[in-house]
Amino acid sequence: MTPHFDLAIIGSGSGNSMITPFWDDRRVAIIDSGVFGGTCLNRGCIPTKMFAYPSQLAASAAKASRLGVDLEAHGARWREIRDRIFTRIDAISDGGRRYRDEELDNTTLVDEEVRFTGPKQLTTAGGAVIEADNIVVAAGSRPVLPVVPGIDLPQVHTSDTVMRVDELPEKIIVVGGGFIAAEFASIFSGLGSEVVQVNRSPRLLRSHDDTISERFTELAARQWDLRTGAVLSSIEPLTDGGSGTGQRVRVNFTAAYGDQASATSDFSEDANLVLIAQGRTPNTDRLNVAAASEGGLDVREDGTLATDSFGRLLSAGQPVPGLWGIGDVVNSWQLKHVANHEQRVVAHNLEHPDDLRSMELTPVPSAVFSRPQIATAGLTEAEALALYGADRISVKVQDYGAVAYGWAMEDDHGLVKLIAERDTGLIVGAHLLGEDASNLIQPLIQAMSFGLDAHTMARGQYWIHPALAEVVENALLGLEVPVSGHL
Numbered sequence: 001m002t003p004h005f006d007l008a009i010i011g012s013g014s015g016n017s018m019i020t021p022f023w024d025d026r027r028v029a030i031i032d033s034g035v036f037g038g039t040c041l042n043r044g045c046i047p048t049k050m051f052a053y054p055s056q057l058a059a060s061a062a063k064a065s066r067l068g069v070d071l072e073a074h075g076a077r078w079r080e081i082r083d084r085i086f087t088r089i090d091a092i093s094d095g096g097r098r099y100r101d102e103e104l105d106n107t108t109l110v111d112e113e114v115r116f117t118g119p120k121q122l123t124t125a126g127g128a129v130i131e132a133d134n135i136v137v138a139a140g141s142r143p144v145l146p147v148v149p150g151i152d153l154p155q156v157h158t159s160d161t162v163m164r165v166d167e168l169p170e171k172i173i174v175v176g177g178g179f180i181a182a183e184f185a186s187i188f189s190g191l192g193s194e195v196v197q198v199n200r201s202p203r204l205l206r207s208h209d210d211t212i213s214e215r216f217t218e219l220a221a222r223q224w225d226l227r228t229g230a231v232l233s234s235i236e237p238l239t240d241g242g243s244g245t246g247q248r249v250r251v252n253f254t255a256a257y258g259d260q261a262s263a264t265s266d267f268s269e270d271a272n273l274v275l276i277a278q279g280r281t282p283n284t285d286r287l288n289v290a291a292a293s294e295g296g297l298d299v300r301e302d303g304t305l306a307t308d309s310f311g312r313l314l315s316a317g318q319p320v321p322g323l324w325g326i327g328d329v330v331n332s333w334q335l336k337h338v339a340n341h342e343q344r345v346v347a348h349n350l351e352h353p354d355d356l357r358s359m360e361l362t363p364v365p366s367a368v369f370s371r372p373q374i375a376t377a378g379l380t381e382a383e384a385l386a387l388y389g390a391d392r393i394s395v396k397v398q399d400y401g402a403v404a405y406g407w408a409m410e411d412d413h414g415l416v417k418l419i420a421e422r423d424t425g426l427i428v429g430a431h432l433l434g435e436d437a438s439n440l441i442q443p444l445i446q447a448m449s450f451g452l453d454a455h456t457m458a459r460g461q462y463w464i465h466p467a468l469a470e471v472v473e474n475a476l477l478g479l480e481v482p483v484s485g486h487l
């Protein structure tokens, strides 16, 4: 007999948190053909930050000498760092898997690839059919690999595998200029690898505000070998072996803009390891969504599945009863805190069909845990200019180096850039680059989320003196916006 569930969830990342106490007396299938716990836990947010922190410590030696302190980094014990990180992570993944598989009576773990074979019907790779009244698609995304000769060589990695290699690579080539490339170039250069980063466009982190993107590109070029205006064309094994960690590869790049104004010409670099970081694609194509409803599910141009604001999957623009979507497979933010919010909303909506709630949180913030860190929320200056026009916004760039704690740090690069509506003082964009940017931005996210205007935020509370947060206070005070009653 075909097993029938009240709820089936495809994906054990954010999908695993869908199983609230409401389901205790109901039958739930949690389906994942990969490692239990999904991307963030096993190969995403968490291990990367666990590598970023020791890397930052190693890199602090150079910073310290500017302040008259002689520190020396004697190298990083890669295997020890790797094993500390994954001993912890693998135990969490194994524990979560065991809990769902063995300890709970109401949940069934299906560790196979599934695809839709009918409305509310899934079939596993092994041919087992599963039916469920409700299906939540939380199938995530995966790295995009360019189709070039040599891409299958064992020296070529993505973020899925690079954190588990046996040796710290002597030399690594990072291909790409987004979040993942920025974080791994920072991690490996901090730990002592020679890093060459190659990006197609002249600027790194191009989706960020121009001031941030320009400053980060400049700082990256000071810390590792940055080449821009080039694309990967092929990778070939080198027969002479090379020193250090196994056989090296030769990585060939072509000038991205042909004969045009680019200063770059074709070039090759040898390395022990190549990291491809050219974006992630939603796992929609693994699901056979054409069979999920009459007429199939709606797929957006970027490959994500379309949902309404309640998280219901759509077919011809209409919600399909019982089908829901969360996370990277439905939104292009590809951020864990966004997936978590969507999960909470859909969990509520499944439990309360007569009181549906919308995904409502704005703005969506993010941080790049690179060296230096970057944090952002809301509109870039270019977006604000296009939306409001120059005379309706005020922009302030405040350097870390201009506040007391910045003097203590002898900071020469950190900045806070704020964009606000001139007539209301509401903050519409916040962009930070520098020490602890991922934490410093949080009060700005709070103000933007709750509609607090810039002057009230600056003068309606104490700012601890002389904490680094004064850089945010000063940026707020530098905006040309209405003055509140606070002194």
Ligand SMILES: Cc1cc2nc3c(=O)[nH]c(=O)nc-3n(C[C@H](O)[C@H](O)[C@H](O)COP(=O)(O)OP(=O)(O)OC[C@H]3O[C@@H](n4cnc5c(N)ncnc54)[C@H](O)[C@@H]3O)c2cc1C
Pocket (backbone or CB within 6 Å): 010, 011, 012, 013, 014, 015, 031, 032, 033, 034, 035, 037, 038, 039, 040, 041, 043, 044, 045, 046, 048, 112, 113, 114, 115, 138, 139, 140, 141, 159, 180, 283, 286, 287, 326, 327, 328, 329, 333, 334, 335, 336, 337, 338, 339, 369
């Ligand atoms: C290197 C890296 C660093 C990151 N750092 C951060 C960060 O610092 N902060 C942040 O907010 N975000 C970060 N992210 C993004 C974050 O990890 C993702 O947004 C988040 O994990 C997405 O969760 P999800 O539940 O949508 O999908 P996932 O966690 O990817 O879960 C999807 C699961 O579905 C399974 N699956 C897919 N298709 C099928 C199928 N057909 N059958 C069976 N199983 C299937 C997969 O095996 C997978 O386990 C990072 C990502 C990467 C790659």
Ligand SMILES: NC(=O)c1ccc[n+]([C@@H]2O[C@H](COP(=O)([O-])OP(=O)(O)OC[C@H]3O[C@@H](n4cnc5c(N)ncnc54)[C@H](O)[C@@H]3O)[C@@H](O)[C@H]2O)c1
Pocket (backbone or CB within 6 Å): 146, 176, 177, 178, 179, 180, 181, 183, 199, 200, 201, 205, 231, 232, 277, 278, 279, 280, 333, 334, 335, 366, 367, 368, 369
């Ligand atoms: N700290 C974080 O929150 C964090 C960290 C890592 C990843 N993530 C999430 O994962 C997503 C994926 O990260 P990512 O760095 O792979 O993607 P990304 O979109 O941030 O960057 C992709 C890079 O690849 C380049 N690229 C794309 N196609 C190319 C092509 N054909 N040829 C040459 N270059 C090309 C782009 O120009 C860009 O520089 C991010 O968008 C982010 O949402 C978040």
